[in-house]
Amino acid sequence: MATETKESALTAEAAADAILALQKVIAAISASDPDSFFRSADTLQQVGDKLNELSTGIGDRAKILFMGGADGGRWEGEGAAACARIVGQFNAFLMEVLAAVRQWPEPVRGCGEALQRTWYEVDAVLAKHSGTAATPEASDPGGETTS
Template sequence: MGTPAAPPTEANLAYLSRAITAIENLDAQAYFNAAGVFVEVADLLVELSGELGTRSRRLTSEQGGAKGWTGEGAEAFLRVAAELEAFLTEFAEVVRGREAPTRAAGEDVLELKRGFEAILQANAVNGGGRETTPQVFPDKPPALDPVVPFEAYIA
């Protein structure tokens, strides 16, 4: 049949205890909140980019009959503003691209906890006839509301 497995050592049990604690301490909601922050930041960057474009063009055009800023300085300003506008838009796309994987990580944490709990329940030793109380993890991630406003992270 094969050699029976050796009983776990103190080091094995200590490692297992740390692993269990680490899994129990994972916070799926933190991932869902971070995903929401990525969306907020991306939206703010897009808004900032658009506002920069609008205001820079307003400075260099005629507004209500007033002569706008012209000349080489105005042209250089418009080039820099356009580059910054493009940078902000591109950065917003990068930030927005982090929302889905971050949300998926939160969903992975929920799935890990559900699976871990199922294994523990299936292998629990029923000491003294006591019933264990299973933890229940949601089938889907909780709603993002209330989302911590982005401003709270930069204050």
Template sequence: MPSTKPPPPQPQPVPPASSGTTTDRTPEERPSTLLPGAAGEAMLALQKVVAAIGASDPATFYTSADAFEKVAAMLGELNRGITERSMKMFVGDTPGEGWQGEGAQVCSRIVGQFNDYLGILLQQVTKWPPPVREAGTQLQQTWYAVDAVLAKHSAAPPDTTPPPPAPTTRKTPETDPKDSALNVQTLSA
């Protein structure tokens, strides 16, 4: 019995991209694919984002970064002070003059661990001001960008209707007899 297989599918030619298709248009020129309800939800979400950005203040980020720098300076001063005082207490001004014994060793270890902890904390706190300050800068730039977008989209669309034509007066034999006589002479010559 002969096989009744269908012929293999032939490749379909891909139509070339032509100008005027939606892929050739910029996002502003493309028709919206949002459904009316989705567009309303998108606008509501955008309004919430704009409100949140507007409620934030870049100055709070700059103030916080300054506060972190002050804390870092105080921690550094505390770290140096503990190091200097513990050296005097445990070593003394000259070797062998400081506090000696088992209690001194335990206290020295505890003070050393505390000072090490302050050093680690100081390293971490000194890393915080630059990103906090950058967040303030980014927020400020976002304000400008949002304001520009809102201004662009809230401005009235430009009037694209052409102005009415200016009234013109055509010269006719009735309105300009001199031209009429000239035309007659030119034709008869």
């Protein structure tokens, strides 16, 4: 009989610990902001757009400088060749950075979407079991609830 009481106490203690841990997770999810992920993804997209503009501008100016503009004049000689190499290397670097930055917005946006789904799922479970919601938005803005 004493063994059963001890096991029951351990089970109750484990359940209480699990509930406390779950409450901490719910609080962390509730405090998180999916919009920050969406804003970050938008910012990364804008950074990519600016890098692309910069690279295009450098390429256009380099063509005019080293190939000649509408007036036919161009910069030639050893200094021009050295500068052309530096400009070419810098532009290649910008293109590598641009390629990397272009890969980031969608995964970051996906984190925000996953956090939103988690909010709705937690809200649905809490509403089902206690009639309360954990997050500022108790239901899906699209009108659907997750169960």
